[in-house]
Amino acid sequence: MEQLRLEPINLVNGSVTLPGSKSLSNRILLLAALAKGTTVVENLLDSDDIRHMLGALKLLGVQVSLNDDKTVATVKGVGGQFLTPAEPLFLGNAGTAYRPLTAVLAAVKGDYELVGEPRMEERPIGHLVDALQALGGDVRYLKNKDYPPLKIVGGQINGGNVEIDGSISSQFLTALLMAAPLFNGDTCIIIKGTLVSKPYIDITLDVMARFGISVTHDNYKTFTVKGAQQYQAVGRIMVEGDASSASYFVAAAAIAGGEIEIKGVGAKSVQGDIGFAKVMEQVGAKIDWYDERLVVRKGQLKGVDIDANAIPDAAMTLATVALFADGPTAIRNIYNWRVKETDRLHAMATELRKVGAEVVEGEDFIEITPPKHFNDVAIDTYDDHRIAMCFAMVAVGGKPITINDPKCTYKTFPTFFNVLASVSR
Numbered sequence: 001m002e003q004l005r006l007e008p009i010n011l012v013n014g015s016v017t018l019p020g021s022k023s024l025s026n027r028i029l030l031l032a033a034l035a036k037g038t039t040v041v042e043n044l045l046d047s048d049d050i051r052h053m054l055g056a057l058k059l060l061g062v063q064v065s066l067n068d069d070k071t072v073a074t075v076k077g078v079g080g081q082f083l084t085p086a087e088p089l090f091l092g093n094a095g096t097a098y099r100p101l102t103a104v105l106a107a108v109k110g111d112y113e114l115v116g117e118p119r120m121e122e123r124p125i126g127h128l129v130d131a132l133q134a135l136g137g138d139v140r141y142l143k144n145k146d147y148p149p150l151k152i153v154g155g156q157i158n159g160g161n162v163e164i165d166g167s168i169s170s171q172f173l174t175a176l177l178m179a180a181p182l183f184n185g186d187t188c189i190i191i192k193g194t195l196v197s198k199p200y201i202d203i204t205l206d207v208m209a210r211f212g213i214s215v216t217h218d219n220y221k222t223f224t225v226k227g228a229q230q231y232q233a234v235g236r237i238m239v240e241g242d243a244s245s246a247s248y249f250v251a252a253a254a255i256a257g258g259e260i261e262i263k264g265v266g267a268k269s270v271q272g273d274i275g276f277a278k279v280m281e282q283v284g285a286k287i288d289w290y291d292e293r294l295v296v297r298k299g300q301l302k303g304v305d306i307d308a309n310a311i312p313d314a315a316m317t318l319a320t321v322a323l324f325a326d327g328p329t330a331i332r333n334i335y336n337w338r339v340k341e342t343d344r345l346h347a348m349a350t351e352l353r354k355v356g357a358e359v360v361e362g363e364d365f366i367e368i369t370p371p372k373h374f375n376d377v378a379i380d381t382y383d384d385h386r387i388a389m390c391f392a393m394v395a396v397g398g399k400p401i402t403i404n405d406p407k408c409t410y411k412t413f414p415t416f417f418n419v420l421a422s423v424s425r
């Protein structure tokens with residue numbers, strides 16, 4: 001197995017231009033494909049999750065041309081007329097490809113099989129399939145009930161009232177919202193249970209609006225979408241920088257001496273993970289806010305006790321910032337860490353303990369007391385890009401660390417370690 005040795009970094013300095021947001025890239029590609037007309041997508045993320053969406057769209061008969069560095073895509077929308085693919089759509093472990101495609105393909109004519117990596121077969125999708133089946137969609141499990149892979153016979157869905165459980169993943173509601181304009185009639189979606197990861201719904205509504213579809217909702221409890229609508233191509237659309245990827249550089253500047261300018265997200269971001277920078281201000285970071293960039297400097301870091309339900313991805317970065325805070329940090333209301341790339345609650349607890357922290361792993365929370373002494377260890381990454389990236393903060397804090405399988409960052413940020421090296425002094 002490949003390993004990456006990170007020597008202590010005491011100072012960070014310079015400017016980072018973020019790659020495009022994963023959440024925005026995959027939503028925009030799918031809606032551009034469904035739309036009538038051509039859309040040019042700028043600052044597209046080039047990573048595994050996006051490659052899986054692009055691969056699926058190609059098999060569905062959508063023409064997408066990419067520039068040399070794969071950050072500009074010209075998408076010829078097919079107006080909702082996909083081809084039946086000659087082979088199963090392989091979607092890796094990309095939730096932002098698998099879930100929205102499931103709902104959309106249930107609503108357009110054709111036969112589809114959606115498959116993924118072994119971990120994808122352990123990530124639940126029952127709440128979405130229940131809702132699609134309740135609407136009359138023909139979606140079947142090919143292996144285990146409630147889990148991928150799926151067989152879908154797409155066709156007309158009439159719409160109507162439908163409940164969806166929002167307690168495990170917001171991506172199920174995102175998927176249903178994106179598909180609902182394709183249904184014959186109007187749809188009223190009623191949220192059952194508490195909706196997790198709520199800010200991702202704002203991203204979905206924002207992207208749908210850019211493609212001409214408005215959704216009304218009553219404080220995220222019920223959502224109403226008109227049926228028989230067509231997404232409209234937007235000409236050119238620019239993908240914001242990835243706010244989750246920004247979290248590593250916000251943290252790095254807060255931990256080490258120096259200053260980092262982070263270009264691509266700021267006060268105007270539509271991504272909820274920008275909230276991580278607000279949390280870091282509570283922790284002690286010094287941040288200057290601009291519309292589309294941040295400038296971050298070190299502060300005296302203290303432990304915090306936060307509800308991180310709205311920022312599940314960036315909250316992993318807080319767990320390694322906690323190693324350098326005065327006093328313990330508690331990160332709460334993060335049960336769904338357990339159903340992502342790996343069981344992240346268990347994996348983070350295990351690896352933080354290896355470094356020397358005292359850790360309490362609750363069913364839906366984690367408490368971290370900083371180490372008295374740091375161990376120079378190799379971090380297992382469980383095929384989870386965010387574990388690899390957030391444990392780089394140990395080196396930023398001046399302690400050597402080894403990252404096993406560093407290429408798992410390719411899921412969302414293939415150049416992460418190079419970008420980190422470019423600001424490390």
Ligand SMILES: O=C(O)C1=C[C@@H](OP(=O)(O)O)[C@@H](O)[C@H](O)C1
Pocket residue numbers: 022023024095096168169170171174196197200312313336
């Ligand atoms: O909709 C999205 O783009 C995402 C939603 C979140 O998932 P959950 O809603 O499953 O928490 C997040 O963790 C994921 O990385 C991206």
Ligand SMILES: C=C(OP(=O)(O)O)C(=O)O
Pocket residue numbers: 093094095096313340341386412
């Ligand atoms: C949970 C994540 O990914 P996915 O979109 O596959 O859910 C993530 O990127 O942290």
